[in-house]
Structure formats: structure tokens, C-alpha cells
Amino acid sequence: MRVLVTGGAGFIGSHYVRQALTGAYPALAEAEVVVLDKLTYAGTEANLAPVAAELRLRFVRGDICDAELVAGLMKGIDLVVHFAAESHVDRSIHGSADFVLTNVLGTQTLLQAALNAEVGKFVHVSTDEVYGSIDEGSWTEDHVLEPNSPYSASKASSDLMARAFHRTHGMPVCITRCSNNYGPYQFPEKVIPLFVTNLLDGRNVPLYGDGLNVRDWLHVDDHCRGIQLVADGGRPGEIYNIGGGTELTNRELTERLLAAVGAGWDRVERVTDRKGHDRRYSVDITKISEELGYRPRVSFDEGLAATVRWYQENRAWWEQLKERAALGAR
Template structure:
């Protein structure tokens, strides 16, 4: 199988590429990969360093909105896995360029990777796949628009589109501006860990390994036109997450600084993942405390990767 992977130098995309080329994902053994990435925020060639010499990997430095480049890059590929995200307007424009090219080239599968952010906040319970979309930020609205565009290409043109929506991810190679690496790298640098607001925001945490496994199952066995949730293994308020990270460092709350949270954000996010469990047999395998400890160890061992990104 030949895969075109957009955003394949980003956090989740690069992990997926590395896993494919290491033959760690079901149904994708031996697959070849073309990565299309413009190397903006979160994208780094260093994230592909471990597989850079693979004969099964090609790299195209380009934006998904560049129609002629996408057209040329997609030729000869069996499937698209679309990770790229570049802002509200570009999300919709980029996915439409890809969908149109995929339609012309008659690709066998188009996997659109989205996020639970598109639903907004939920006080109790968890969002199911058919819940109404109610994004609260421009970024989430862009994602929601891209989701709808992808599903519309299935309904109108019969393009075999599958959409996945995930919980908040963590793991190695995540930009230090994100929650877990922000807290971890601050402590590694001898700075106070910055806790936003009262630390009451609740997220369901998903290791990037488990996320990529779910994406592979949806790509190879998901039903066209369907949405699959890939949810995390533990739900935590940010202050509880901070406490777990402090414990890994053997530090106390005197190493935490509370900072104002001026952003509009969802108080609680949670996804119901019963569908992917029933239909595709997916289960999260990375226990959270073990995954968190391994993630901290990775950042401790790789300061040359994350320190240049702090600015």
C-alpha cells in the first residue's frame, strides 16, 4: 500500500509515519509513505530522523492547499491520511484540495484525522459520534468545517472517507507549547510549572501510540462515511495531571506557578469510544502513569529537540 500522509512531520503524524515504517500497525505492514508537510508550527524534520533513510519514505515540503503539488504528490497512492492542520480557513481549503485530488485519482480510502474539540464542552457523560458539533474556538471551528467537507465528499461523490476524532494526546515529539510537555519542560529547565487558571479543566488523555493504532484500524477496516472516536484511558483535571508530573520529578507544589487563563476553552471534554471498540476491536494499551513516565524520560533525554522550540 502507498500512503500519502499530510502533516506527517507533526506530533501525531510523525508518530504514525514511524510506526508504519517500523511495521507496528495492523494492516499496514510493508506500506510506503509520502509525507506532505509545510513544516509550520509543530512540524519538524527531526521528528522523522529515525526513519529518514528508509527507502519506503518520501518527503514533499508543501502546503495541502497547493493544488498542483497535491495533484502530483497523490499520483500512484492508494490512500490518504490527513493530519495537517493550519488554522480555520486553511483547514477547510486544504481538505477540499486533497478530497478533490483523491476523487480524481480514485483513491481507495481517505482517512481524515480530527479531534473531540469540535463538540465543545460537556458537563457529564461523553459525546457520541452523532452528537451536534458546537466548537468554541476558531481552530475547532476550522476542524469541524473540514470534517463536514470530508463527509460531504462521501455523500456527494462516493469517496470512501472515514473520519476519526480523538481525545487530547500526549507522548514524545509533542511541541512544548502543549499541556504535558509545557509542564514537563518547565520543570526540566528549573522553572516553575505554569498551571492555567484554577487547574480545573478536565481532559481525557490518550497516548499517541494508542491513537495511531486506532487510526490504522479505521483506515484499513472502518466503514466509509463513518466517524470513529478514539478516546483516552484516563480523565484528569489539569491540577491532578500537574500533581502526577510533580510526583515523577519528586517535587512539591512550591514548583508550580498559577497563570491567568485568558483563552476561551472548554471546561471538560470527553468522547464515547464504544463504536470503535465494538466494530474494530480497538482498545487503549498504554497505561497512563507508565506512558506519562516514559514521556517524561523522553523529554529528559532529548533537550536538543525541544529547547529550540521554546521561543
């Protein structure tokens, strides 16, 4: 079996690759894993260092918008797991062109190549942000798409493209939509690693607005396990929500992070709220639970403690990434 993982040097993609190559997913026990990654600011081969010597791993640096490259890599592939995406909301607010190019055109390029190569399964990894904001209750997979940021709009567009390839061509595509991920190897622009690394460096952390925006937190290991369940048994053309079951306000999350590193509220700076900031996300995971047996296994307290500890013990990993990102922003 041959698996193509796009964005496999990023946070979530690299976790999936490491798990696949270390026996976590029985269906991939002997699979060859081809990673395609452009290595933008958020991707690094260091994320694959634990499995770099594995003979079943092949790394290719390249762009998912490169139709010729993608077509060549797609030959003989049995499963595509598509993680590659521009994913930071703040960056999309300041400039959305890269989000449209990578998330929409890149996804279309992959889908067309997979169709031409008659790939057996294509799992398109998306986000709960495509649903918009919900005051109460939880979204089911058939909820209308109401994205509110350029990032989420580009992901919603890619979801619709994936759905169209199934409806038009009968292509075996599944879509997953996850809640907020956290865990080791997450690029330190996202809230948990940003706060932890800033606090470890003696710097302050920003809290948007009143701090009452609510997110559901999902450990990356649970997310990737859910993705593999969909790869193994998800019905073509279907969408599956993957959630973690822990909803916290940003203020509650900040309080836990401060406690985890022994810091006080004097280290928190109130900042102007983000434009179009969604108030609350919450996904209903009944479908994936009943059909595929998914349940989150990593409790938030356990997962957060382990994540903070990882950043404390791997300063060399995140220091060079933050320095590289700062230089690139000048």
C-alpha cells in the first residue's frame, strides 16, 4: 500500500506520519508513506526526525499547486490524506491570496490528479470553522456553511470542491472537520504554543477582547486517529466531524496555561479583538462515533500537561522556528 500525505511536515500531518510509521494504524503497518510538503514557514523536516531513518518514508519538497509534480507522485497511490493548507486566521485577515491559491487551487489540483490516477481513497482534512459561529448546541455535518474569515472561506471552498469530485465523478472522497488541535510540534503562532513559549521566555501573552470566545479542544493524537478511522471505513462522499469534547473560553484556557508554567495574570495583555472573531465553535461527533467507533481518548488536563512539558523540553525546536518566522515577517 502507498499513501500520499500532503502537508506531512506540518503539525498535524507530521503527527499522522509518525504514527503511521510506528505502528499506530494497523492498516498502514507495511505501507510506503510519501510526504509532499512545500516547507513554508510552518513546516519543517525536523518534525519528521523521529522517523527519518524509516525506509518506508519518502519525502518530497514541492507545491500541491504544481500539477506536473502532483500527477507524477499520484501514480500508484492507494490513499491520499490531504493536510496541506494555509491555516492561520490572523494571516488570512492581513492577506488572503495565498489561502485561496493553496487551499482551493491546491486541493483541486490534487483531486484532479487523484481522479486521473484512480486513487482508492481521498481524505480531505478540513475544519469546524467552515460552519461559522454557533451560540448554543453543536453542528452536525449537514449544517449550512457560513465561514466568517478568509481562511475558513477558503477551506469551505475546498470542501465543496472535494464534494463536487465525488458527486460528479464518483470519486471516493471523505471530508473531516476538526475542532481546535493542540499537542507537540505545533507551530508557535497558534494560541497554546504561542502562550507557552512566550511565558517560558518571560514575555507577555495577548488575550483578545473579553476572552469569552469558546473553542472545543482536540488533542492531535485523537484527531489523527479519527482521520485514520475515516480512511479505513468512512463512506465515500460523507463528512465526519472530529471533536475533543472540551469546550473552554479563551480566558479559561489562558488561566490553565498560566498555572501550567507558574505565571500570573500580570503577564496577560488585553488586545483589540480580531476582526470577525467567531464567538463559539462546537461539533457534534455522533456520526463518527456511531459509524466508526471514534471517541476522544486524551483528556484535556493530561494532554495539556504533556504538551507544556514537551515545549519546556524542546526549546531548540521552537526557538529556531520563531526566529525564522520573525525574520520572514520583516
